Amino acid sequence: MNQKILITGALFGILSVALGAFGAHGLKAVLSPEQLTTFETGVRYQMYHAILLLFVGGTNILEVKTKKxxxxxxxxGIIFFSGSIYGLATNEMSAFNFKTIALITPVGGSALIAAWVVMLVGFIKKSQV
Structure with a gap:
């Protein structure tokens, strides 16, 4: 499980850097400043959680079930939150209207928050043993 988590974290990190560079250089001329800021929010949250995955995969403090x-x-969370933000920021460039699925953004954000809560609970349980 740890290897799967670490590999996924590394892949999300790589993708985050690539998308960040693409946004800063490739999309700068096409998106409005507001759209670019929105896109950067997706990149930032993806990177935060890629790093979190690297921590989770590299620690022995949490139980395997908690890590999973x-x-x-x-x-x-990353797919729904960051993915939908990428789509919404670049909506005018696509034939698909990402505004029709905009409700998955808060679902993704809630999943990311839940991951942090699960981690916190895992730490608290571990300290009580």
Whole structure:
């Protein structure tokens, strides 16, 4: 499980840097400053959670079941939150109207928050043993 979490964290990190560079250089001329800021928010949150995955995969403090739950929540969270933000920021460039699925953004954000809560609970349980 740890290897899967670490590999996913590294892949999300790589993708975050690539998307950040693409946004800063490739999209700068096409997106409005507001859209670019929105896109950067998706990149930033993706990177935060890529780093969190690297921590989760590299620690022995959390139980395997807790790590798996955090992993799934972050995976869903990044795809729904950052993914929908990328789509919404570049909506005018696509044939698909990402505004129709904008409600998945808060679902993704809630999954990311839940991952942090699960981690906190895991730390608290570990300290009581």
């Amino acid at each position: 739950t955090i992993f799934i929540l972050i995976l869903v």
